[in-house]
Amino acid sequence: MSTQQQYEGPLPGHQAPPAPPAAPAPHGPQGGWPGQQNAGHQAPAAGGYTSPIPMARTHLGHALVSEWTKIRSVRSTMWTLGVMFALVVGIGLLTAVGLSGDSYTGMPLLSGGLFGLMLGQICVITLGVLVITSEYGTGMIRTTLTACPRRGRVLLAKAVVFFVLAFVMTTLACSLTALVHSTMLSGQEAPAGASGMPGTWEDGTLVASGGEWFGATVGAGLYVALLGLLSLAIGALLRHSAGAITLMLGVVLLPLVMALFMAGEALATVREKLIEFSPLNGLASLYRIPMAEDQDATGWPLLGGLACVTLVFLVLAYTLLNKRDV
Amino acid sequence: MIELRELTKRYGEKTAVDGLTFSVRPGVVTGFLGPNGAGKSTTMRLMIGLDSPTHGDVRIDGEHYDRMREPLHSIGALLEAKGVHGGRTAYNHLLCMAQSNGIPERRVGEVLEMVGLQDVARKRPKGFSLGMGQRLGIAGALLGDPRILMFDEPVNGLDPEGIHWIRTLMQHLAREGRTVFVSSHLMSEMAQTAQHLIVIGQGRLLADTSMNQFIAENSRTYVRLRTPEPERARDVLLEAGHRPVTAEDGSLEVEGARAATLGELAAERRLVLHELSEQRASLEEAFMRLTAGSVEYHAHDLPEGSAGGPGEAASGEPGEAASGEPGAAGAPAPAWGENWRKGQGR
Numbered sequence: 255m256s257t258q259q260q261y262e263g264p265l266p267g268h269q270a271p272p273a274p275p276a277a278p279a280p281h282g283p284q285g286g287w288p289g290q291q292n293a294g295h296q297a298p299a300a301g302g303y304t305s306p307i308p309m310a311r312t313h314l315g316h317a318l319v320s321e322w323t324k325i326r327s328v329r330s331t332m333w334t335l336g337v338m339f340a341l342v343v344g345i346g347l348l349t350a351v352g353l354s355g356d357s358y359t360g361m362p363l364l365s366g367g368l369f370g371l372m373l374g375q376i377c378v379i380t381l382g383v384l385v386i387t388s389e390y391g392t393g394m395i396r397t398t399l400t401a402c403p404r405r406g407r408v409l410l411a412k413a414v415v416f417f418v419l420a421f422v423m424t425t426l427a428c429s430l431t432a433l434v435h436s437t438m439l440s441g442q443e444a445p446a447g448a449s450g451m452p453g454t455w456e457d458g459t460l461v462a463s464g465g466e467w468f469g470a471t472v473g474a475g476l477y478v479a480l481l482g483l484l485s486l487a488i489g490a491l492l493r494h495s496a497g498a499i500t501l502m503l504g505v506v507l508l509p510l511v512m513a514l515f516m517a518g519e520a521l522a523t524v525r526e527k528l529i530e531f532s533p534l535n536g537l538a539s540l541y542r543i544p545m546a547e548d549q550d551a552t553g554w555p556l557l558g559g560l561a562c563v564t565l566v567f568l569v570l571a572y573t574l575l576n577k578r579d580v
Numbered sequence: 581m582i583e584l585r586e587l588t589k590r591y592g593e594k595t596a597v598d599g600l601t602f603s604v605r606p607g608v609v610t611g612f613l614g615p616n617g618a619g620k621s622t623t624m625r626l627m628i629g630l631d632s633p634t635h636g637d638v639r640i641d642g643e644h645y646d647r648m649r650e651p652l653h654s655i656g657a658l659l660e661a662k663g664v665h666g667g668r669t670a671y672n673h674l675l676c677m678a679q680s681n682g683i684p685e686r687r688v689g690e691v692l693e694m695v696g697l698q699d700v701a702r703k704r705p706k707g708f709s710l711g712m713g714q715r716l717g718i719a720g721a722l723l724g725d726p727r728i729l730m731f732d733e734p735v736n737g738l739d740p741e742g743i744h745w746i747r748t749l750m751q752h753l754a755r756e757g758r759t760v761f762v763s764s765h766l767m768s769e770m771a772q773t774a775q776h777l778i779v780i781g782q783g784r785l786l787a788d789t790s791m792n793q794f795i796a797e798n799s800r801t802y803v804r805l806r807t808p809e810p811e812r813a814r815d816v817l818l819e820a821g822h823r824p825v826t827a828e829d830g831s832l833e834v835e836g837a838r839a840a841t842l843g844e845l846a847a848e849r850r851l852v853l854h855e856l857s858e859q860r861a862s863l864e865e866a867f868m869r870l871t872a873g874s875v876e877y878h879a880h881d882l883p884e885g886s887a888g889g890p891g892e893a894a895s896g897e898p899g900e901a902a903s904g905e906p907g908a909a910g911a912p913a914p915a916w917g918e919n920w921r922k923g924q925g926r
């Protein structure tokens with residue numbers, strides 16, 4: 255057992271299960287003393303055991319690689335992201351086909367991408383929750399935290415890997431949809447007296463400005479990935495898949511649903527605020543079809559707000575993760 | 581080397597681990613024995629920082645586990661609850677563990693082969709049998725080739741061949757100079773594997789001793805005599821100053837005498853013997869006696885006369901069993917161990 259020994263493949267004596275010792279003598283309930291038979295162990299090696307395998311001081315990089323392996327090696331990742339992609343691009347395509355006959359759709363050029371993404375974001379939320387709660391559900395979290403006892407590092411690695419993956423995939427899906435829409439729906443003519451019509455106009459035809467493009471691709475991707483990250487934080491707090499997914503769906507849908515039922519004059523301001531700060535309004539604003547009264551909203555301030563809320567919940571999740579038993 | 585100092589863990593009102601102080605040394609297999617609910621699994625979770633202690637402290641080679649720079653290189657643990665995502669293949673499960681500690685990927689194939697799972701490396705553990713799941717857990721524990729290994733009830737769910745394999749593996753690992761800490765609720769299991777023994781009951785330390793010493797201290801030895809002339813044999817033995825006791829099956833049991841002495845005595849007095857053998861009460865009995873006062877789940881409703889299990893053990897006074905007359909068959913209230921021992925002896 256030399257410490258200097260180079261690690262070149264399997265350890266001697268480790269390859270196969272160790273050879274069995276001399277056959278243990280049969281021991282009846284009263285007769286044998288098995289403990290004595292095998293008590294003749296060798297004296298412990300001086301200084302304990304030293305492995306020939308090279309070991310690295312672990313750091314965040316290791317945790318990131320590990321989390322990447324984890325996220326790509328479970329089916330729920332393929333399923334949620336696959337369905338998200340199909341919903342965003344598929345519904346985007348259907349919308350484009352449906353609208354392509356009109357001479358003017360009444361919407362900014364790229365805004366049709368919103369409908370698919372409204373459904374697709376649910377997949378990303380689900381994945382964000384599952385990234386952490388599936389570990390609690392299966393007990394994998396104990397293995398994870400044994401391999402990496404620095405819990406903050408685990409949470410950070412999970413958050414980074416998930417966020418990057420969700421952002422890239424969502425942005426890709428949204429960009430593809432935006433391309434489809436700009437190709438199929440371009441050349442729309444402004445109706446007579448078109449001033450003040452939604453959309454950007456260039457020589458009387460509907461075009462998409464740089465800001466619109468950015469909002470409908472990177473903006474939408476960021477927004478949905480942030481929602482997913484918030485879901486991950488909620489999942490880490492609740493440690494329960496169904497609970498966390500339900501809560502996140504409530505957060506996304508409830509403000510708007512509640513606003514629908516606030517019909518009275520007295521509640522007008524509450525209703526307006528609910529709509530304005532509804533997560534769906536943030537997404538719609540990025541597509542330049544805001545639901546609230548401010549028709550010039552770009553969605554970016556709401557995205558900033560979402561980022562702040564997400565950060566707060568991540569910090570909360572970090573604090574509790576360090577405190578709680580697993 | 582694992583060192584515990586006054587380790588205590590409370591879950592609400594329930595004290596699962598109660599002021600444990602002991603250390604686990606390298607080079608030997610240390611058995612961690614206690615009835616169900618004694619706090620073995622909790623102690624192990626505390627050791628690797630999964631749960632935090634209410635009071636007290638655990639140190640691994642002088643350090644807290646969460647300060648370790650190369651955790652899997654220090655400790656490999658097989659925990660009670662399976663820590664595996666059922667949908668991730670065995671290979672990927674081990675790969676993500678290896679990556680988190682910068683362990684070379686080829687090590688994954690090696691440990692899979694070591695535990696005999698190379699053929700199902702690309703299968704999802706969802707469909708694994710209990711034994712295969714246990715082997716995967718052991719592969720994970722061996723992944724970092726650690727100095728310390730910790731197994732929580734490793735033989736659960738293994739077939740006899742697997743049980744033999746893991747016993748041998750643990751002894752092999754200890755012989756290499758590693759610290760091997762293994763829990764069980766079965767004395768017989770420990771007796772075949774461990775050289776050192778730590779016994780707990782209801783979270784408290786009951787014994788911390790070498791296996792040989794435990795055996796020497798806790799076993800009751802006696803000589804069994806079988807003869808066609810029991811009456812005369814009795815008289816002869818009494819004359820010689822022994823205290824023979826007639827067992828249920830008619831044989832005589834003599835405590836505190838050597839078989840050789842009794843054999844010579846019998847020859848001298850021309851006594852025909854059909855059996856002359858030294859007997860030792862089972863280790864299981866010693867263990868049950870030790871933990872009698874601290875068994876968590878009593879089996880109160882066992883019918884009278886059924887083979888005594890730990891349940892009956894708990895209902896008897898521990899001291900009574902220890903000091904009871906050996907082989908007091910037919911006594912109105914036999915010590916719990918007696919019935920059990922006799923039942924097994926037949």
Ligand SMILES: Nc1ncnc2c1ncn2[C@@H]1O[C@H](COP(=O)(O)OP(=O)(O)O)[C@@H](O)[C@H]1O
Nearest residue numbers: 591594596614615616617618619620621622623
């Ligand atoms: N997370 C927990 N919450 C509440 N009680 C627990 C928890 N873990 C263990 N216990 C209790 O602590 C005691 C010891 O349990 P455990 O360590 O699993 O025992 P063992 O492994 O020796 O069978 C049991 O009574 C059990 O119910």
Ligand SMILES: [Mg+2]
Nearest residue numbers: 620621660732
């Ligand atoms: Mg247990």
